[in-house]
Amino acid sequence: MSAGLAKNRRGDLAPTVGGEVLFFDVFALRSGLFDYEFWGGFGILTGSWFFDTGFATHKALGVSYMASVTVPFGRER
Structure with a gap:
C-alpha cells in the first residue's frame, strides 16, 4: 500500500493511493488512484520472464491499456 501527492498534468498536486x-x-x-482516476493491472512472474499489463481511466480519452514482457538476461550479481 502507498499514498502520497504527485503533480498532475495541470501541475497541481493530486492525491495518489495504490496497492x-x-x-x-x-x-x-x-x-x-491518481488524480481521482482509476489505474489497475496484473502481472505474471516466472523464473525466466515477466508479463505485466495495466489500464488507466482518463476523463477525456476513456480507457488506455498497456502491456509489457520482460526477459532478463546476463549474469546475476
Whole structure:
C-alpha cells in the first residue's frame, strides 16, 4: 500500500493511493488512484520472464491499456 501527492498534468498536486497483492510469488494484482482516476493491472512472474499489463481511466480519452514482457538476461550479481 502507498499514498502520497504527485503533480498532475495541470501541475497541481493530486492525491495518489495504490496497492499490490502478490499470490504465490507468481501472480500480482495491482490497483490505484491518481488524480481521482482509476489505474489497475496484473502481472505474471516466472523464473525466466515477466508479463505485466495495466489500464488507466482518463476523463477525456476513456480507457488506455498497456502491456509489457520482460526477459532478463546476463549474469546475476
